[in-house]
Structures are given as structure tokens and as C-alpha cells.
Amino acid sequence: NAFSKLDELTIRSSRRARRIILTVKPSGEVVLTHPVGVSRERALRFFEERRSWVEAAQGRMAARRAEHPTEEVDVEALRRAAKADLPARLERLSRLTGLKYQGVTIRAARTKWGSCTSRNTISLSLYLMRLPEHLRDFVLLHELCHTVHHNHSPRFYALLDHFCGGRERELRRELRRHSVL
Secondary structure, eight states: OEEEEETTEEEEEESSOSSOEEEEOTTSOEEEEEETTSOHHHHHHHHHHTHHHHHHHHHHHHHHHHHSOOSOOOHHHHHHHHHHHHHHHHHHHHHHHOOOOSEEEEEOOSSOSEEEOTTOEEEEEGGGGGSOHHHHHHHHHHHHHTTTOSSOOHHHHHHHHHHTTTOHHHHHHHHHTSOOO
């Protein structure tokens, strides 16, 4: 990964990137990631074309930070609770569904509830502990379904819907009302 900084913009060149990706982090920092074969100039044009979206997203992040002042939620308490709850919950859901995973990690991820690697290692955000239990289970089922389909294809959603008793869309809408931060 090649990094460079342009004011509040971090530009990354990545061998893994398949397209240009623009991300606004909860801190308001902007990250522009582009494939190695795409020039820095092309990536910057992409950024300029989306500057109004970036500014709106930064405004939303600032409002969210104001709503949840950084009186640092006791992250260590959340971490302890997550380690006590999430691995056992994931194992139980794995047994119920028959979906196998290789391992689980708990991280202080602030942008995603969870992820699943190509080797079926599941990573979970400790902030899942702020969700109601049924949504926690929904996220874990989502990641377990990625052990079969490593994408968000119709087959992935059909499998997830099957394990959610036909409530996948309803649960996804409900989850969107919560933010990781």
C-alpha cells in the first residue's frame, strides 16, 4: 500500500482494490483508495466529482460525534462483554445452521459490524454489544452465511433469509437504524 496525505485526504494505492473507493471515517478523515493501475490524477478527479457527497458525509459524522460525545464509552468493558458473549453465540449459531467458520476475532471496528475472510475467519466489532440480542444474532448469521457465499449475491441473501425465518429484509432495515459508533 502506498500512502500520501493531501490536507484531510489520505490517498492509498492498493493491489487488492478493484475500483476507486472513497470512505469518510467517523473522525471525518477521508480515505481515497485506488487500484495500482489507476493514476493518482484519475483518483483525485474521482474525489473532486464527489466532493459534495464527502462534505455531506463529514457533516453527518460531526453530528453523530456531537450526539455521542467521546466521553469514551468504556471500550474495555464492551470488549470484556463481547469476548464473554460473541464467540459462544457464534458457536451456537454455527451448530444450529451447520455453517462452519475457522476462527473468530473481536475488534474495536467502528465502520462495520463484522466481516468474514476468504478463509472463513470471522471478525466482529465489540460495538455489537450495544445492539439488541436479535440483531446481534442477525449480524452473526450474516457473517456465517459469508462462509458459503463470499459476496452479497441473491444466493447469499436467500441463504440468510432462510436462517432468519424469512425476516432478512426486516432485520436489515432495523439494523440500519443503529450505527456502529
